[in-house]
Amino acid sequence: MKNILKMSFRNLLRSGRRTILTASLITIGVMFVLIYAALSGSFKSYMISQVTDSMLGHIQIHKKGYIASVDNLPLDKNLNEKQIDKIKEFLDNSKLIESYTFRLKLSAMFSNYVASTGIRLNGIDPKNETTTLPLFASRVDAKDKTILKEGNILVPELIAKGMKVKKGDTIVLVATNQKGSVNGLNFKVSGSIEPISGPGGRDGYIHINDVKKLLRLKKVEVSEVVIRLKNVKNLEKMMIYLKPLTQMKNKKGKPVFEIHTWKKLTPFYNIVKMLDIMDISIKIILISIVLISVLNVMIMSVYERIKEIGTIAAMGTTPSTITKLFLTEGLMLGVFGTILGSILSYVFVFIINSVGITFSFGRQSDLTLNPILQINEVLIVGVIVIIISLVASISPARKAAKLNPVDALRQN
Amino acid sequence: MITNEHVNKVYKMGEIDLKVIKDLNLSIEHGEFVAIVGPSGSGKSTVLNLIGCLDKPTDGKITIEGIDVTLLNRTDLANFRGQNIGFIFQSFNLIPVLSVYENIEYPLIMIQNLPKEERHKRIMKLLEDVDMLDQKDKFPDQLSGGQRQRVAIARALVTNPKIVFADEPTANLDTDTSNQIITLMRNIQKEFNTTFIFATHDEKIVTAVDRIITLVDGVVTDDKRIVS
Numbered sequence: 001m002k003n004i005l006k007m008s009f010r011n012l013l014r015s016g017r018r019t020i021l022t023a024s025l026i027t028i029g030v031m032f033v034l035i036y037a038a039l040s041g042s043f044k045s046y047m048i049s050q051v052t053d054s055m056l057g058h059i060q061i062h063k064k065g066y067i068a069s070v071d072n073l074p075l076d077k078n079l080n081e082k083q084i085d086k087i088k089e090f091l092d093n094s095k096l097i098e099s100y101t102f103r104l105k106l107s108a109m110f111s112n113y114v115a116s117t118g119i120r121l122n123g124i125d126p127k128n129e130t131t132t133l134p135l136f137a138s139r140v141d142a143k144d145k146t147i148l149k150e151g152n153i154l155v156p157e158l159i160a161k162g163m164k165v166k167k168g169d170t171i172v173l174v175a176t177n178q179k180g181s182v183n184g185l186n187f188k189v190s191g192s193i194e195p196i197s198g199p200g201g202r203d204g205y206i207h208i209n210d211v212k213k214l215l216r217l218k219k220v221e222v223s224e225v226v227i228r229l230k231n232v233k234n235l236e237k238m239m240i241y242l243k244p245l246t247q248m249k250n251k252k253g254k255p256v257f258e259i260h261t262w263k264k265l266t267p268f269y270n271i272v273k274m275l276d277i278m279d280i281s282i283k284i285i286l287i288s289i290v291l292i293s294v295l296n297v298m299i300m301s302v303y304e305r306i307k308e309i310g311t312i313a314a315m316g317t318t319p320s321t322i323t324k325l326f327l328t329e330g331l332m333l334g335v336f337g338t339i340l341g342s343i344l345s346y347v348f349v350f351i352i353n354s355v356g357i358t359f360s361f362g363r364q365s366d367l368t369l370n371p372i373l374q375i376n377e378v379l380i381v382g383v384i385v386i387i388i389s390l391v392a393s394i395s396p397a398r399k400a401a402k403l404n405p406v407d408a409l410r411q412n
Numbered sequence: 413m414i415t416n417e418h419v420n421k422v423y424k425m426g427e428i429d430l431k432v433i434k435d436l437n438l439s440i441e442h443g444e445f446v447a448i449v450g451p452s453g454s455g456k457s458t459v460l461n462l463i464g465c466l467d468k469p470t471d472g473k474i475t476i477e478g479i480d481v482t483l484l485n486r487t488d489l490a491n492f493r494g495q496n497i498g499f500i501f502q503s504f505n506l507i508p509v510l511s512v513y514e515n516i517e518y519p520l521i522m523i524q525n526l527p528k529e530e531r532h533k534r535i536m537k538l539l540e541d542v543d544m545l546d547q548k549d550k551f552p553d554q555l556s557g558g559q560r561q562r563v564a565i566a567r568a569l570v571t572n573p574k575i576v577f578a579d580e581p582t583a584n585l586d587t588d589t590s591n592q593i594i595t596l597m598r599n600i601q602k603e604f605n606t607t608f609i610f611a612t613h614d615e616k617i618v619t620a621v622d623r624i625i626t627l628v629d630g631v632v633t634d635d636k637r638i639v640s
Contacts, residue, residue, distance in 0.1 A: 003521045010509040311505040314466055315567075316523040319488050400511020405466045409501070 004321070007073050008328035011301070017302070019333065024269050024294045026337025026385060027344065029289040034345035038371035039352075040275045043359075046367060047268055055203075056262045057101075057226035058235060063088055064255045066223065067117040069267075073107045076180045083256060087225055090245055097239050098228045101128035103225040104211045105243045108175040110155075112163045119159060120203045121173065122146065123211030139194040152190035175208070177215040185214050199211040231334025237262055241327070281380055283297040285385065290337070290388040294330050298396035301329065309400050311349060319401035326400050330393025331351035331386065338382045349373045368373070414440040414463055414575065414607075421458055421630075432458050433630045435470065440623075442574070447618050450627035456611035457579055458631070461628065464497055464577040465489050477501040477574060489572065494523035498568030498606075502579035504560040506552040513539070513548040514624070516567045524571055538566040542596060558589030562596065566638030569600060573608040582614045596618050 012019045064122060066077040079087070084102070091100050095137055109116050126148040128348055129136050140154055148154060155165055155172070165171055176183040195201040211217075229238055239261060248256045263269040278286035302309070309322060349371050357369045421433035432455045440446055440463075448456045457601060461467040463474055465481050475479050484492060506515050513535060520531045539545040542562040552560055561581060568576050578597070582590035594617055601608050610617050619625060626634035 007509075007522075012511050015622050054563070176470060233461070307505065311499075313490065313519070314464075314499050315492065315519050316490050316492075316497070316571075318490040318494075320487070321522060358619070409466075409505070 002153070004324050004328050007331075008325055011305075011325075011329055011331055015297075015301070015304075018297060019165025022297045022333055022335045023340065026290050026334060026389075027341040028382055029286040030338055030385060031345045031348065034342065034373055034378060035348050035352075035371070036129045036282055037279060037377045037381075038345070038349050038373045039369060040279060041374065041377070042369045042371040044275055045191070048272065049199065049206065051134065051268050052228075052232070052262045054133055054139055056265050056272045057132055058229045058232055059227040059242070059259060059261055061225040061227070061242070061257055062223070062257050064258045067258060067260065071221070073105045073217065074223075075106060075215070076192065076204055077106070078223050079257075081220045084220060084222050084225075085258070088247070088391040090242060091227065094238070094241055096140070096229055096231075096234045096241065099128065099131040100227045101125060101132040101270060102208065102222040102227055103129075103224045103226060106175055106211060106220060108173045108214070109160060110163065111172040111174065112165050112169070115163060116174075117159060117163060118202070119173070120185045121175075121211065122203055124205055125208050129205075132226050148205060148207055148210055149192065150207040151186075151188060152206070153187040154193045155189055155195055156202050156204050157192045158201050159204065160189070164188050166318050173214060175214050176215065176374070177217070181216065182218055183214055185210070193336075194217070196267060202314075204210055250341045262274045279281045283381070285390050287384060289387050290334065292328050294333055294389045295390035295396070298326060298330050298393045299399075302326065302396045302400045305400075306403060306408045306411040309403050310405045313403065313405040314409060323397045323401040326397035327390060327393045330389045330397070334386045334389025337389075338385045342378050342382065342387075345378075346373055403405050413442060413475075415475045415479065415507050416463065417473040417475075419462060419474060421455075421467045422465070422495065430569055431630060433462065433469070435631075436462075436632065438463075438632065438635075440607060440609065442622055443601065443607055445601050445608045445613055445621045447621040447624045448626060449612060449618060450624045452613075454627045455630040456627055458630075459577055460577050460609065460611045464499065464575075465493050476636060477578060494519065494571065496574050498576040498627040500561070500564050500568045500569060500576060500581045501627045502580035502583045504552070504557075504564045504584075506560055506563055508552050511549050511551055512544060512555070512563050513635075514572050514587035515552070515563055519567065519571050521585060524632065527533065534570055534572075535566075538570055541600065542566045556589075557585050558592065561589075565593070565596060567599070569604070569606070572604070574593070575609065578610045579613075580612055580614070581610065582612070585614070588612065590616050 046102065063077045063079050063083070066074065069077065091097055106121050106123070108119050108121050110119040141157070153171065155171070160166070170186050170190045171189060172184050172186055174182060176182050187210070193203070193205060227238075229235065238257065242259050245257045246259050247254060250256050313319075313322065352369070352371055359367050359369060416438040416513055419433060420431065421434040423430045423432055424491075432627075448459055450456050455550045458467070463471055463476070465476070465484075467637045468482055472482070479490060479492070481489065490579060496586065496613060507518060510518060518536060518537050520526045520534065526534075530570060536545070540547055542565055544562050546565065547555060547559060552563070555563065568589065576597075582593060597608055600606060612618065622638055624634070624638065625632055626636075
C-alpha cells in the first residue's frame with residue numbers, strides 16, 4: 001500500500017498545476033460548506049437560545065385545545081388545581097428538568113387614561129420565570145430586572161412607545177373574567193420589555209397574583225407550564241417521559257393535556273428547517289464540485305497514461321493493482337482538499353470571531369455571530385468529500401484496469 | 413520451453429475477419445536467442461504478444477513452462493507475466509515519474525513484492541551489468557536513448573524472468589548504441605540462460621541471434637538455426 005501511495009502521489013505531482021487546481025476547487029468547496037455551517041449554526045443556536053431562554057422555554061404544557069385558540073388567550077382552557085398538582089408530580093420526579101414556571105395569561109385593555117389598546121398579559125411568578133428563562137431579565141429595560149413586584153407591570157416596548165408611557169407612570173388594566181364580569185386595576189409601570197423575534201410583541205408581564213385579583217379568581221388556575229431542561233438535547237427523552245400525561249383522559253374520555261416542544265410553538269423553527277435545507281443544498285453543490293473535478297482529472301489522467309498503463313500491465317501488474325493506483329490518486333485529491341479546506345475554515349472562523357460580525361434579525365439588531373466549527377461537521381464533510389472522490393475515481397480506474405495491454409502499448 | 417500448437421489469431425475489422433496468424437506451430441527452448449523477422453504487417457509483433465501472454469489466440473494452444481496460458485484469466489496472466497516474462501519495448505516505456513533505480517525496482521515491489529534488501533541487491537547488480545550505476549538517481553527524461561534502453565533491459569531482467577521479449581529494441585538507437593545493447597543482451601543470455609525472443613527488422617540483431625524465424629503473412633516460411 002505504501003508503494004501505491006508513493007506512485008499515486010508522484011503521478012499527481014506529474015500534472016502539478018492540474019492537481020493544484022482540482023485540489024483548490026475541493027478546498028474552496030469544503031471551506032464554503034464549513035464556514036456556512038459554522039455561521040448558520042451560530043445563527044441558529046443564537047436564535048434558538050433567544051427564543052427558548054427568554055420566552056418559550058424548552059417544553060410547554062397546556063390544557064388540551066389551548067394552543068389551537070392561543071391567539072384569543074381563552075380563560076376556559078386554563079389548568080385547574082388538580083391538573084396542576086398532577087403536572088407538578090411528574091415534573092418534580094424528573095432529573096432532566098432544570099426548573100419550571102407557571103403562567104396565567106389573558107387578554108386585557110391597557111389604558112393610560114387618554115387612550116387604550118389591547119394587550120396580552122402574562123401573569124408570572126418572577127422568581128421562577130427568571131430561573132426558567134435565564135434571558136428574560138435581559139429583555140427588561142428596568143434597573144431591577146429580577147423582581148416584578150405585585151402591582152407593577154412590565155409594558156411591551158411597542159405599547160410603551162405607542163401609548164407614551166414610561167417607568168413610574170400609572171396605567172389601568174381592564175379585563176373580563178370567565179363569568180363576564182369586567183374588572184379594572186391600576187398598575188405602576190416598572191419598565192418596558194423588549195420584543196423578541198416571532199410572536200410576543202404585545203406581551204406584557206404582571207405578577208401572577210395580580211392576574212388572580214384582576215380576574216377575581218377564587219381557585220388556583222394556570223394557562224401554561226413552561227419547562228426548562230438541564231440539557232436541551234434531552235428534549236425527545238423528556239417528551240417520552242411526559243407521554244403518560246398526554247394519554248391522560250377526562251371523564252368524557254378526551255385528553256386532558258397537550259404538550260409541545262419549542263419547535264411547535266415558534267415559527268422560527270421553520271427558519272431553522274430552511275437553514276438545514278440550505279445546508280443540505282450546499283453539501284450537494286460541494287458533492288457536485290468534487291464529483292465533476294475529480295472525475296475530470298482522473299479521466300484525463302487515464303487517457304494521458306494509456307501507454308504507461310499498458311507497460312505496467314505487460315510487466316505483470318494485475319488489474320486490481322491498477323485500479324488501486326487510480327483510486328488512490330482520486331482519494332488523495334479528496335484528502336488534500338479536505339485537510340486544506342478544513343484548516344483554512346478554522347482560520348476563517350477564527351478571523352470572523354476576532355473581527356466580530358453583527359447582524360439584525362426582525363426587530364433585533366447588533367446580534368453578534370460567534371461561529372463555531374463543530375468537529376462532527378468537519379468529519380461529516382471530510383467523509384462526504386473522500387467518498388465522492390473515491391466514487392468519481394471508480395469509473396476511470398476501472399477503465400484503466402480493463403485496458404488491453406496490447407492496445408494500450410500501441411498508443412502514442 | 414515455449415510451444416505453440418496450431419495457433420491462429422483473427423482480428424475483426426468491422427465485418428471482415430483479418431487472419432493475422434495462421435496455424436502457427438513453434439517451439440522455443442530454454443536459453444535460445446531468437447529473432448522473428450519478416451516484413452511489416454507479417455505478424456511479428458502479434459506472435460510476440462501471443463507468446464508473451466499479452467494477447468490470447470483465437471484458437472490453438474500456447475504452453476509456457478508446461479502451463480497452457482490460453483486458459484488463464486487476466487489476473488492469472490498478469491501474475492504469470494510478472495513471474496516469468498520480461499519485456500523490452502522499442503520506445504523503452506520507462507515510467508517518467510520514477511528514477512532509474514525506482515523504474516527497475518517497480519516490478520519487484522508492485523509485482524513480486526520482494527523485501528527491500530533483496531531488491532537492493534538485485535538492482536545494484538543489474539545496474540552494474542548495464543553500466544548505469546552512476547545514473548541510478550536520474551529520471552528517464554535526463555537519459556539518452558541508449559541509457560534508457562539499458563534501464564529498460566535491467567527492468568526486464570530484474571524479476572529473473574525465464575523469457576525476455578523484445579519488440580524492435582534497437583529501432584530508436586544509433587548503430588553504436590544498438591551494438592552495445594545487443595552485446596549486453598547476449599551476455600545476459602549467456603550468464604543467466606535467459607531466453608530472448610526479438611521481433612525485429614534490424615540486421616544487427618539478425619546477425620547476432622542463434623535462430624531466425626521468418627514470418628510472411630502470418631505464416632512461418634523459414635526457421636533457421638545458425639551455428640556459430
